Amino acid sequence: MGGVSVEGGGGSKRAVDAEINMIPMIDLLMVTISFLLITAVWSHMSRINADAQVPGPPREVEPTQVEPEKQLHVEMRAPDKFVLIWKQGGTVVSTVDVPRKDNLIVKDGVKNIRFPDLAAKIEAEWKTAGSHRDATDKKFDQAVLHTDNETPYVYIIGVMDAIYQPHRPYTAGGKTEQVPSFNVTFAVN
Amino acid sequence: MTIHEPGRRLMHSVQLKYVQKKVAGGGQRQVAAGLSLTSMIDFLVTIVVFLLITFSASGEIPAAKNVRLPTAENTMDMIDAPIVSIAGQAILVDGAPAGNTRAVEESKRMQRIDELFNILKGKREVWRQLHPGKDFPGVVVLQIDQDVTAVVVKSVFQTSAFAGFPNVSFMVNGASKTPGGTAQ
Known part of the structure; x- marks a missing residue:
């Protein structure tokens, strides 16, 4: 039996400490450990965000005409290369080809693909041509993903993962954290 | 002796x-x-x-049966939002049937999926009634099998956006970042 008796010598006074029975206590600890281990989540789900760029409701007063921002268009239609195109409105500012190597890894039926060359090139492009790099800038550079209709979803996620590789500081509420540099959306056609 | x-x-x-x-x-x-x-x-x-x-309850969202999610490195934590699952040709919203992708796959053209649209629109209306005066976050999580084609992904994406959910998140298995760029 455990427990420490700290009777103050008060004679008829009740003891301050009660003794704890060790066996039920160890049983309780074991059951708690088992419960926590069983309910623990070992495979954490995550998410990759995309913005559908839906126009807002019509305004009563139309804003004055603003110059369209540069957008990075990522073309993944060709089987042997990616094409990175910076466009400002309808004008092509620059074009870069990135060789495509589809290194698809299949493990237990789960496919996994990475495009490290594409990610490195997108990061380099953003560092040279990105418009929103300051931590206090609330806007983000926009990336538009172009894919054909037959591309499997796993490849789309691989390319989106590469687009989200470059990070920038972002200050909100006095707190600065690293966030992805691009917002991604899909091209309709 | x-x-x-x-x-x-x-x-x-x-x-x-x-x-x-x-x-x-x-x-x-x-x-x-x-x-x-x-x-x-x-x-x-x-x-x-x-x-x-x-112990954490976040990320404890069960994947639908027969959905094999791809893996990604540059991810964010999961959030509480309606989940649209696509496994095979079936579309589920929070586990309830919400149409299928047969028409999209047969036409091979991006199009609105009406049943999904109506269910998501209904969810948005319910949220607005439950949270009067608050801005609707418009977030939906897509739980899509790795082999689903892009035309289906884009159709569901656009349908969600038109139903009032422009912030679309794709559920993936989170992987640790590696210098070589290959997820573990």
């Missing part, structure tokens, strides 16, 4: 020391080791505290 003071004995010819030695392992290592109760309880309590601290 010196005279010894008689020690404790088990029998006439067997000294008690002999038995004590045998019970203790006969000079060999003991089979049963003693366990300090204090250390053991400390250890158990430490494990309980560690597991309680690391």
Whole structure:
């Protein structure tokens, strides 16, 4: 039996400490450990965000005409290369080809693909041509993903993962954290 | 021969020391080791505290059956939002059937999926009634199988956006970042 008796010598006074029975206590600890281990989540789900760029409701007063921002268009239609195109409105500012190597890894039926060359090139492009790099800038550079209709979803996620590789500081509420540099959306056609 | 003071004995010819030695392992290592109760309880309590601290309900969203999610490195934590699952040709919204992708796959053209649109629109209306005066976050999570084609992904994406959910998140298995760029 455990427990420490700290009777103050008060004679008829009740003891301050009660003794704890060790066996039920160890049983309780074991059951708690088992419960926590069983309910623990070992495979954490995550998410990759995309913005559908839906126009807002019509305004009563139309804003004055603003110059369209540069957008990075990522073309993944060709089987042997990616094409990175910076466009400002309808004008092509620059074009870069990135060789495509589809290194698809299949493990237990789960496919996994990475495009490290594409990610490195997108990061380099953003560092040279990105418009929103300051931590206090609330806007983000926009990336538009172009894919054909037959591309499997796993490849789309691989390319989106590469687009989200470059990070920038972002200050909100006095707190600065690293966030992805691009917002991604899909091209309709 | 010196005279010894008689020690404790088990029998006439067997000294008690002999038995004590045998019970203790006969000079060999003991089979049963003693366990300090204090250390053991400390250890158990430490494990309980560690597991309680690391216990988290976020990311505990069950993947739909037959949905194999792809893996990605540059991800964010999951959020509480309606989940649209696509496995095979079936579309589910929070586990309830919401149409299928057959028409999109047959036409091979991006199009609005009406049943999904109506269900998502209904969810948005319910949210607005439950949270009057608040801005609708417009977030939906797509749980899509790795082999689903892009035309289906884009159709569901656009349908969600038109139904009032422009912030679309794709559910993936989070992977640790590696310098080589290959997820583990």
